[in-house]
Amino acid sequence: xxSPHNPLSRMFGAHTRQLDPEQQNVLDKIASKxxxxxxxxxxxDERSTYGERLADRxxxxxxxxxxxxxxxxxxxxxxxxxxxxxxxxxxxxxxxxYMFLNLMLSTLAAIQAPVIMMSQNRQxxxxxxxxxxxxxxxxRTELEILRLHEKIDLAIAERLDRIEARLGTLPSxx
Numbered sequence: 744x745x746s747p748h749n750p751l752s753r754m755f756g757a758h759t760r761q762l763d764p765e766q767q768n769v770l771d772k773i774a775s776k777x778x779x780x781x782x783x784x785x786x787x788d789e790r791s792t793y794g795e796r797l798a799d800r801x802x803x804x805x806x807x808x809x810x811x812x813x814x815x816x817x818x819x820x821x822x823x824x825x826x827x828x829x830x831x832x833x834x835x836x837x838x839x840x841y842m843f844l845n846l847m848l849s850t851l852a853a854i855q856a857p858v859i860m861m862s863q864n865r866q867x868x869x870x871x872x873x874x875x876x877x878x879x880x881x882x883r884t885e886l887e888i889l890r891l892h893e894k895i896d897l898a899i900a901e902r903l904d905r906i907e908a909r910l911g912t913l914p915s916x917x
Contacts, residue, residue: 765875769883779883783873787865795865802862805855818844 762770772779788796804810821837821844829835837843 765879766882769879769886773883773886780880781876783869783876786876787869787872791865795861798858798861799865801855801858805859 769779822841825835825837825841825844826839830838
């Protein structure tokens with residue numbers, strides 16, 4: 744049977760040991776009178792590994808306009824060198840159709856794609872963590888509002904009892 748003194752138990756009709764970890768965390772924070780709000784980005788960064796942070800940085804660089812512009816300049820420079828400039832001296836090391844350049848681009852894509860996927864997976868984990876932290880804050884807020892309603896209802900009931908007691912002691916009018 745749920746405890747009548749535990750607002751979470753009354754709300755969910757569950758014993759404390761049957762609650763979700765988020766619900767139990769809210770109860771613990773209420774009992775210790777500690778704030779529950781935390782920044783999801785900070786919590787995720789505390790839990791992240793070096794590889795995950797590296798994947799985030801690679802994805803941030805690889806998905807930027809700076810990278811796209813610099814990479815375009817390198818590609819055009821490569822093609823210009825191997826088409827005109829080095830051809831004049833017979834030093835072309837990757838002539839048209841640029842097989843070595845294609846190999847390098849394929850290798851870059853093969854490495855960059857999984858790293859970007861790792862970063863996207865990490866972002867999904869951050870989103871789930873943020874949702875969980877939001878749920879805890881919302882649950883605590885709801886419980887505090889319920890507790891305040893109970894206090895106000897109790898104060899109103901006590902005041903009504905005092906008014907009724909006073910009215911009962913007043914002499915009745917003829």
